[in-house]
Amino acid sequence: MSDPDALIRSSDPEHPANHICTLCAKFYSLGWVTGTGGGTSIRHGDKIYIAPSGVQKELMRPTDMFVMDFESREYLRRPAAHKPSACTPLFYAAFKRGAGCCIHTHSQWAVLVTLLVERDFGSSAPFEIEQIEQIKGIPKGRDKVGNLGYFDRLRIPIIENTAHEEDLTDSLEKAMEEYPDAYAVLVRRHGIYVWGDNVHKAKTQCESIDYILQLAVEMKKLGLPWTTK
Ligand SMILES: CSCCC(=O)C(=O)COP(=O)(O)O
Numbered sequence: 001m002s003d004p005d006a007l008i009r010s011s012d013p014e015h016p017a018n019h020i021c022t023l024c025a026k027f028y029s030l031g032w033v034t035g036t037g038g039g040t041s042i043r044h045g046d047k048i049y050i051a052p053s054g055v056q057k058e059l060m061r062p063t064d065m066f067v068m069d070f071e072s073r074e075y076l077r078r079p080a081a082h083k084p085s086a087c088t089p090l091f092y093a094a095f096k097r098g099a100g101c102c103i104h105t106h107s108q109w110a111v112l113v114t115l116l117v118e119r120d121f122g123s124s125a126p127f128e129i130e131q132i133e134q135i136k137g138i139p140k141g142r143d144k145v146g147n148l149g150y151f152d153r154l155r156i157p158i159i160e161n162t163a164h165e166e167d168l169t170d171s172l173e174k175a176m177e178e179y180p181d182a183y184a185v186l187v188r189r190h191g192i193y194v195w196g197d198n199v200h201k202a203k204t205q206c207e208s209i210d211y212i213l214q215l216a217v218e219m220k221k222l223g224l225p226w227t228t229k
């Protein structure tokens, strides 16, 4: 590529370099990516757009974006002032499974749910909930048509946190294999990774899941069960 900047220069608001910036600004106001934590990555054909590490995610500009070739995993664009997000190998795991966008949040609801599940069901239990209308915002699973129904059970696996974000990759990939229908993985005391076939689906699924996680915390405070049995 003779001019790497051509990869991030576009007046289209849905170009990944622009879209990651606007999405992260929205996610900041939801409390998903505050204090530099969390982030978003988009796959665009054979290229992956990645944010820098350790920056205020709500203030990023398209010129801050890294661009990676999907097959070779070589960087086609590397802003000299930054390192790529430590979440890159985790985002890549989602892209390998066909995702078009992956969102990582540090939502407090996600963190609280991982603690409640550990306390009440044990450290190997997933988060499970049913009979909540918003479950209908989550797809049934990979290679399955349509979304979960009101009476279906939403299951989200939980992996243990590690000292460094990139060290979560093996356990995230293991959880993806053990729960092939999952579009999200919770990380204990840390947050959640949510992915979707495209940006629109990843965003709406992440919104639905965050809504459900907040509701689950409030239900627990009121002594209400998450499942019927
Ligand atoms: C206070 S954020 C700690 C790192 C983290 O968990 C995260 O999601 C952000 O990683 P990045 O390298 O994208 O800044």
Ligand SMILES: [Zn+2]
Pocket: 037, 038, 104, 106, 165, 190, 191
């Ligand atoms: Zn994180």
